[in-house]
Amino acid sequence: MTERLRPDVAIIGGGTAGCAAALALRKRGLSVVLMDKGYCGAGASGVNFGGVRRQGRSLVELPLATRSRAIWDRLPELVGEDGEFRATGHVKLARSDADMAVLETYARNAAEWGLDLKLIGPNAVRDDYPWLGRKVVGASLCLDDGQANPRLVGPAFARAARRAGADIRELTRVEAASFDGETFDVRAAGGLVVTSRWLINVAGAWAGQVADWFGDGAPVQTLSPNMVVTEPLPFFIDRSIGVCGGDIYVRQVDRGNVVFGGGAGWGDIELERSRPLTATTEASMAKLIDLIPALRGALVIRSWSGLDGEMPDHIPVIGASLTIPRLLHAFGFSGHGFQLGPAVGEVLSELIVDGETPTDIKAFALARFR
Ligand SMILES: Cc1cc2nc3c(=O)[nH]c(=O)nc-3n(C[C@H](O)[C@H](O)[C@H](O)COP(=O)(O)OP(=O)(O)OC[C@H]3O[C@@H](n4cnc5c(N)ncnc54)[C@H](O)[C@@H]3O)c2cc1C
Numbered sequence: 001m002t003e004r005l006r007p008d009v010a011i012i013g014g015g016t017a018g019c020a021a022a023l024a025l026r027k028r029g030l031s032v033v034l035m036d037k038g039y040c041g042a043g044a045s046g047v048n049f050g051g052v053r054r055q056g057r058s059l060v061e062l063p064l065a066t067r068s069r070a071i072w073d074r075l076p077e078l079v080g081e082d083g084e085f086r087a088t089g090h091v092k093l094a095r096s097d098a099d100m101a102v103l104e105t106y107a108r109n110a111a112e113w114g115l116d117l118k119l120i121g122p123n124a125v126r127d128d129y130p131w132l133g134r135k136v137v138g139a140s141l142c143l144d145d146g147q148a149n150p151r152l153v154g155p156a157f158a159r160a161a162r163r164a165g166a167d168i169r170e171l172t173r174v175e176a177a178s179f180d181g182e183t184f185d186v187r188a189a190g191g192l193v194v195t196s197r198w199l200i201n202v203a204g205a206w207a208g209q210v211a212d213w214f215g216d217g218a219p220v221q222t223l224s225p226n227m228v229v230t231e232p233l234p235f236f237i238d239r240s241i242g243v244c245g246g247d248i249y250v251r252q253v254d255r256g257n258v259v260f261g262g263g264a265g266w267g268d269i270e271l272e273r274s275r276p277l278t279a280t281t282e283a284s285m286a287k288l289i290d291l292i293p294a295l296r297g298a299l300v301i302r303s304w305s306g307l308d309g310e311m312p313d314h315i316p317v318i319g320a321s322l323t324i325p326r327l328l329h330a331f332g333f334s335g336h337g338f339q340l341g342p343a344v345g346e347v348l349s350e351l352i353v354d355g356e357t358p359t360d361i362k363a364f365a366l367a368r369f370r
Contacts, residue, residue: 002191005167007031009352010186012174012192012210013202014040016338017330019157019168020345021200023079026164028353033194034158034166035186037173041154043204045338047306048150049227049261051240052339053090054115055142056106059313060363061340062113067359068343069144075153079160079206079341083153088218088251090145091120091129092239094138099244103140114187117142131236133293147240147251150338157345174203177213179324198326198352202344205269205307207331211366215323219369223310223335224267225281230298231328232256237292248287260293265305276303310334318344318364319351328352 009025014036022034036039071078072085090228094100120128120139125368129139136310152273162168168191177186177199186194201210208220233341237252248262262284267274289296300345311317311332328351330344337344343359350357 005008005033005192005194007033007167007194007196009198009200010196011035011200011202012177012185012186013204013207014154014158014159014168014170015043015045015202015204015342016041016154016221016341018200018202019154019161020342021202021348022161022166022168022350023157023164025352026166028349030353031133032146032161032166033196034161035169035171035172035174035192035194037171038160039170040168044306044333046150046310047227047304048338049151049225049259050147050251050338051090051242051249052085052148053142053145053240053242054339055090055092055110055140055145056116056242056246057336059109059113061315062093062110063116063360064340064343064347066114067346071342071346072146072148073118075156079156081152081156083156084149084254085146086148087144087146088239089141089143091142093132093136093171093241095135095242095243096137100138102244103138107140115142116144117316119155131292131294133290135290139153141239145240149253150161153338164360174210177210179214179327184327200329200348201327201329202331204331205267205309207309207329211329211331214321214327216321216327216329216366218317218332218366219312220309220332222267222269223308224265224274224305225261225335226263226276226284226303226305227261227264228276228281228284228303230258230295230302231301231355233258233298236294241291248284248291250288250292254298258298260284262287267305267307274305274307276305305355308333308335308337313368316340316364317366318347318361319366322366322370
């Protein structure tokens, strides 16, 4: 049986970005139908490392990331829970003098974009973090960065959007969408037909397929980072840790488990499957022990991967379609869109309601690939 809905805005994808957009649009008074083929927040938004970090981002992402960082502090008032967000600080480690030079240059450049990083020399890094291995020669600290529980954040945004009046449809796969010059016609499995003036494509790793339906071909590749977690251990890693080059990253959650990642797993968007690779996991374990020798012998209890969209220049596409009026895209977050999600939702709502956003998103235009 066909069910017809006529909201102002249809959203394809219930990750953090889509659910945050649904909430922001409801707050501005627009009616919203959001469809996800699975469960909200169960895609990349739910399986990521949990890093909520600005340090190390492309400089052009910093205005959006800084806006998002402010929202992370306000999660309890915005969505009713904190998603276990903790501003633990993020330390980026140098394992050579060349690494340290990279960190120094980044810190200088990031300061011009308002990001305050503290450089730490070889002696101080050992004093501050005595559990680090001998290869570490220095670091850069962003005190304001942090970490959160990805399992909690997307669903919390979805529940808040639903409470605010958004019509959230889970287990609702969008199979086709078209534009007749006036309105969008979005068809989902089970006979749901959504007719709307606006359409938002936040379909994560599958967003390139949705863009293709409208002739907005974008060079999105699939990215599947390899993730691992240990048994609960006595707590001592009090910051989120990364390295220059990004080949290993680690954090410890309050209940003691050490979560770490690095390298690529395997993923396929046609099969809708991802999995970690043993060789990558073993390589990560070796790097982890180099970095934090006390973790030698820790028992790994689970490894996993996920599916995200990756752009050739590793920054997302956010903004208007090149071909269709009132079609907006936000995808290709290239393995670091969890931190950005809350602000992406607000920006999308502003583009619809105000026709513009105060946040600088010029660098994310789809036109850069034409
Ligand atoms: C393993 C891993 C580790 C990561 N670590 C970090 C990190 O530490 N920090 C960070 O900032 N970022 C990290 N990221 C990246 C981050 O998770 C993503 O960039 C971000 O979550 C993307 O959010 P999203 O809402 O755009 O997409 P998603 O969360 O993927 O949501 C997209 C949704 O669209 C739905 N969908 C797709 N097609 C359709 C359709 N046809 N019909 C209906 N629904 C559809 C999917 O079911 C999915 O739920 C990581 C990613 C992965 C995979």
